[in-house]
Amino acid sequence: MTCRVCRGAIRPPARGRRPVYCSRACQARAYRSRRDPPVPVPVEAEPAGRRRQIVEAVWRIAAERGLQMATVREIAAEAEVSPRVVQYHFADKHDLLVTALRMLHRENEIRARERIIALRDAADPRVLLRATLEELLPLDDQRQASLRVMAAYYARSLTDPALAEVFLHDANPLEDLVAALITAAGPGPSIDVAREADLLVGGVSGLGLDLLHGRRTRADVRRTLDYHLGRILTGR
Known part of the structure; x- marks a missing residue:
């Protein structure tokens, strides 16, 4: 026995x-096991694929109709799933919105890194500097859609601390990278590299929004960028 x-x-x-x-x-x-039976762990079918499908639906709604239209029902319809599936994969709508923003940030960083790495063999560090700054501009369909989503989220983040945390952090990796590239390219005399990096990142971000709205053309934005790079990099 x-x-x-x-x-x-x-x-x-x-x-x-x-x-x-x-x-x-x-x-x-x-x-004890009869009194408090163990709760079975649910089997999650297609965890990454289904979550990705729902997150992409959030991006499309934010880019095309605004984040205020991203209700659970609208997200489910856009993702072609039931609202219950959305609720199964995410704790609530706010959890979904924060997750979608974090995923977009990561994907933008990966794509930007890949494009910049492709230019790493360029002899002139100005090429890398320009390419880094142009990542902030909506120069193709992917970057245009991404900027639309980011703009929709940014407005919401002004009143949502959890979303604001994704945008605001102590580190400034992009500004630090631009400052390093300015140094490598040869800044002119009396140039404060860190301040110029802050101004370039902020300025090009604003130009990107103007480009998105159609206030400026790509040629105009590039001329403005060339002007500032020429002003800063007079050392070479």
């Missing part, structure tokens, strides 16, 4: 009923 809990051997009794547990400890464990 074996114990129902630990599967250990049970010594047969000299008389009376046949025991089903080898000890009082196993008997107590069996009682």
Whole structure:
């Protein structure tokens, strides 16, 4: 005979009923399991694929109709799933919105890094500097859609601390990279590299929004960028 809990051997009794547990400890464990049965872990089908599908629906709604239209019902319809599927994969709508923003930030960084790495063999560091700044401009469909989503989120982040945390952080990796590239390219005399990097990142970001609105053309934005780079990099 074996114990129902630990599967250990049970010594047969000299008389009376046949025991089903080898000890009082196993008997107590069996009682606790009946009183508080373990909750089964749900099996999540297509965890990455389904979550991705829902997140992309949020991006499309934010880019095309604004984040205020991103209700659970609208997101589910855009993703071609039921609202219950959305609720299964995310704790609530706010969790979904924050997750979608974080994913977009990561993907933008990956794409930008890939494009910049492709130019790493360029002899002139100005090429890398210009390419880095142009990542802030909506120069193709992907960057245009991404900027639309970011703009929709930014407005919401002004009153939502959780979203603001994704935008605001202590580190300034882009500004630090631009400052390093300015130094490598040869700044002119009396140039404060860190301040110029801040101004370039902020200025080009604003030009990107103007380009998105159609206030400026790509040629005009590039001429403005060339002007400032020429002003800063007079050392070479």
